[in-house]
Amino acid sequence: MSLAQRRILLGVSGGIAAYKSCELVRRLRDLAAEVRVVMTEAATHFVSPTTFQALSGQPVRVSLWDAQAEAAMGHIELARWAERIVVAPASADLLARLAHGMADDLLTTVCLASAAPLYLAPAMNQQMWAHPAVQANVACLRQRGVQLLGPAAGEQACGDVGSGRMLEPGALRDILLASFGTGALAGLRVLVSAGPTYEDIDPVRFIGNRSSGRMGFAVAEAAVRAGATVTLVAGPVSLPTPTGVTQRIDVRSAAQMHAAVLAAAREADIYVGAAAVGDYRPLEVSTLKLKKRAGTPLSLKLDENPDILASLSAQPAHPFLVGFAAETHDVAGYARGKLERKGLDMIAANQVGDGLGFEAPDNALTLYWAGGECELPRTAKPELARELISRVAERYRAARP
Numbered sequence: 001m002s003l004a005q006r007r008i009l010l011g012v013s014g015g016i017a018a019y020k021s022c023e024l025v026r027r028l029r030d031l032a033a034e035v036r037v038v039m040t041e042a043a044t045h046f047v048s049p050t051t052f053q054a055l056s057g058q059p060v061r062v063s064l065w066d067a068q069a070e071a072a073m074g075h076i077e078l079a080r081w082a083e084r085i086v087v088a089p090a091s092a093d094l095l096a097r098l099a100h101g102m103a104d105d106l107l108t109t110v111c112l113a114s115a116a117p118l119y120l121a122p123a124m125n126q127q128m129w130a131h132p133a134v135q136a137n138v139a140c141l142r143q144r145g146v147q148l149l150g151p152a153a154g155e156q157a158c159g160d161v162g163s164g165r166m167l168e169p170g171a172l173r174d175i176l177l178a179s180f181g182t183g184a185l186a187g188l189r190v191l192v193s194a195g196p197t198y199e200d201i202d203p204v205r206f207i208g209n210r211s212s213g214r215m216g217f218a219v220a221e222a223a224v225r226a227g228a229t230v231t232l233v234a235g236p237v238s239l240p241t242p243t244g245v246t247q248r249i250d251v252r253s254a255a256q257m258h259a260a261v262l263a264a265a266r267e268a269d270i271y272v273g274a275a276a277v278g279d280y281r282p283l284e285v286s287t288l289k290l291k292k293r294a295g296t297p298l299s300l301k302l303d304e305n306p307d308i309l310a311s312l313s314a315q316p317a318h319p320f321l322v323g324f325a326a327e328t329h330d331v332a333g334y335a336r337g338k339l340e341r342k343g344l345d346m347i348a349a350n351q352v353g354d355g356l357g358f359e360a361p362d363n364a365l366t367l368y369w370a371g372g373e374c375e376l377p378r379t380a381k382p383e384l385a386r387e388l389i390s391r392v393a394e395r396y397r398a399a400r401p
């Protein structure tokens with residue numbers, strides 16, 4: 001992975017997350033990128049320009065009215081120099097100024113004067129992020145093609161918990177890498193299924209499962225970051241589409257997911273089945289609400305759903321197939337069985353039950369493939385998904401050089 005000769009302009013606006021941007025400069029420089037930093041005046045209250053100067057090896061610009069700096073490289077020249085502009089952190093104030101097309105300091109002027117793709121990594125208090133004014137600015141910027149990266153949810157510097165944390169430097173670096181088509185899955189098309197399926201019993205009841213979609217959505221996001229073109233088939237979940245996913249297809253039942261995945265798989269190089277697909281559905285779906293009959297046990301007849309992975313592997317030309325195995329016991333035994341029986345290239349096994357796997361923010365996986373296995377220790381699902389995608393990329397390149 002290299003960013004040699006890539007020209008990245010890092011904008012830093014005023015927020016406590018500015019300290020993380022120092023690490024971002026290091027990570028970009030590690031990959032040999034040329035980095036120039038423009039700070040807002042507010043940002044200098046959090047981190048000194050000298051720090052960014054030392055890390056980037058380039059003079060740092062703050063003011064539009066710095067005659068000496070303008071003589072060395074004018075702001076229009078700087079705007080033309082940049083191949084990518086990433087503003088991290090992007091404060092609520094900066095989002096507002098950009099949304100309104102203001103050019104009242106060097107950073108906003110350069111953003112307006114540049115044709116380079118603009119990436120914004122918002123960071124602010126969760127209440128500010130949720131404010132309708134901020135959300136309206138974000139919607140306006142998105143509509144103009146600006147890429148919003150995050151924010152992530154979690155504990156905040158102010159003590160609040162919620163959405164508004166800046167994405168980690170490693171994640172930002174991966175997104176920039178992928179934007180230059182240099183990620184581990186660059187040029188590949190990845191199809192991911194995520195979430196549960198609902199099998200209707202009558203108009204008000206269904207058979208479902210505990211999948212939140214978090215694991216599958218994290219896999220889709222990690223694949224985007226690795227440079228893939230990603231299609232996401234999602235069961236009924238309430239998660240936002242990860243940034244950069246090209247197409248999202250929402251389905252409800254296993255039959256709908258089966259049809260959607262099989263159609264999309266024609267255009268996919270890799271399929272990752274992270275969805276918890278219902279194995280059975282009611283043989284008959286009542287059009288009217290079933291009425292309770294006190295004292296009489298109710299039986300439901302269930303019919304087997306088609307297996308998506310098995311259907312794909314039965315096709316003569318099919319994507320590289322990665323399944324998941326969710327098991328409460330004998331995880332390795334059942335996972336290896338599914339790897340073979342479903343004709344998979346790789347399977348990611350997780351222990352579930354007692355709060356593990358389903359719904360949880362973190363997870364652990366053991367990967368199995370013909371002739372190998374590897375442990376991915378417990379960590380947050382986005383991080384785990386990045387590890388998984390990196391192993392999938394390795395196995396894919398080995399299997400289909």
Ligand code: PMT
Nearest residue numbers: 211212213214215273276277307308309324325326358359
């Ligand atoms: O969504 P989260 O809350 O984040 O939880 C994550 C998870 C636990 C759901 C995820 O990590 C996971 O294990 N997903 C697979 C769940 C599952 O249904 O496992 P399974 O062992 O029953 O199925 C094995 C594989 O066959 C899976 O890849 C599944 O997508 C696939 N399958 C199953 C049934 C079916 N009809 N067609 C299929 O393709």
